[in-house]
Amino acid sequence: MPETDVLSPGELRALGAWMDRQGLPGGPVEDLAPIAGGTQNLMFSFRCGGRAYVLRSGPRHRRARSNDVLRREMRVLAALSGTAVPHPELIAACPDETVLPGAVFYLMEPVDGFNATLELPEPHATRPALRHEMGLAMADALAALGSVGHEEVGLADFGRPHGFLERQVPRWLAELDSYAGHEGYPGPDIPGVPAVAEWLASHVPRQWTPGILHGDYHLANVLFSREDAAVAAIVDWEMSTIGDPLLDLGWLLATWPGTRPMLGWTGLATAGDLATEEEIVARYADHSGRDTSAIAWYAVLACFKLGIVLEGTHARACAGKAPRSTGDRLHAATVSLFEQALDRIARA
Known part of the structure; x- marks a missing residue:
């Protein structure tokens, strides 16, 4: 992940190509903005193909287990789908560290x-x-x-x-x-x-x-x-x-x-x-x-x-x-x- 609060143009292209492979609506990534919060992890909101997303990945300075922790988050959110537990709905997960170099990430539905x-x-x-x-x-x-x-x-x-x-x-x-x-x-x-x-x-x-x-x-x-x-x-x-x-x-x-x-x-x-x-x-x-x-x-x-x-x-x-x-x-x-x-x- 980048050292700034935005994804680089190359990373945006890689994200868009990965989303195409997941069968998600295509088009340019638009309205990208960081989401502030108490966590050290990075979160961004954006739109693509007329749909809103939230991307979550590890902190700028990843620790040894940062990616493993995010993989566990992906797994538990997927498991909670269809339950009565209020949680952000998982859209797609990328446990692979090569799409955004060195970082796993996942996409979830925005929560109102x-x-x-x-x-x-x-x-x-x-x-x-x-x-x-x-x-x-x-x-x-x-x-x-x-x-x-x-x-x-x-x-x-x-x-x-x-x-x-x-x-x-x-x-x-x-x-x-x-x-x-x-x-x-x-x-x-x-x-x-x-x-x-x-x-x-x-x-x-x-x-x-x-x-x-x-x-x-x-x-x-x-x-x-x-x-x-x-x-x-x-x-x-x-x-x-x-x-x-x-x-x-x-x-x-x-x-x-x-x-x-x-x-x-x-x-x-x-x-x-x-x-x-x-x-x-x-x-x-x-x-x-x-x-x-x-x-x-x-x-x-x-x-x-x-x-x-x-x-x-x-x-x-x-x-x-x-x-x-x-x-x-x-x-x-x-x-x-x-x-x-x-x-x-x-x-x-």
Whole structure:
């Protein structure tokens, strides 16, 4: 992919030729524009042959697994076709790295929706009941995802559910240890890591049912309908796997702005009149049929895992591989997440 926010003329020709081979409407690529968002991946909207598309590919500076992650996204979006899960419809996927040199990509249908951490349009801005329902709608969408039989939709080998929960603490402690390899990183100044890790390891739920896990389910990774409170699409599937879907619910609680600020979000996050955690859990339980009695454990695990993920950007920033201001902001979020985890443990 190019180092700029547009595709080069040669890449546009290659894209058009590839689309011709897929049997998609022909013609020049028109109205190409980057789509801004919280992801490091690149997205562009464009039109071709009278049809609108969104192209998604890896970041400008790809990491070792960038293309593999995008291939997994392609696979899970294809598997969700025809289900009740709101998601961007996959049009065509290119797992081949030679069409756009070095980069895999896929095309999806545009979603008519809005990111509620960036804006809050009408009628949502002036209707408290609608804002309250938005959190419950996120629980509904998550329940729909958890109800999909992963084996039935061809994802039997998409993850390793056996021992999934038991692996989480050692897996993410190892990730945290790996940040020492970043030059200039002073080490994790994160109060509470040992205590949270010990509590999680000693309270692992023994009974759970595997399913598709989004892996990063929060307010910024859904698009809402412009007409009502419904979730129009769950987006950014790069952390998806087969695991315990209740971790997605815990992730939603850990990041839910109804009870705490998160990452400088605006829009719905600062509007008020939001559903409570208790209401979200009850709605999910009603619609999913899953046992949510251990939800405090999943929320603590979400704080633990997300905090370590965000600390990785802080480590890269110390090494000059990310903006220092971003690294400092995400380190503060990590500390806040571990404080939240300790608070949840105290109340469990």
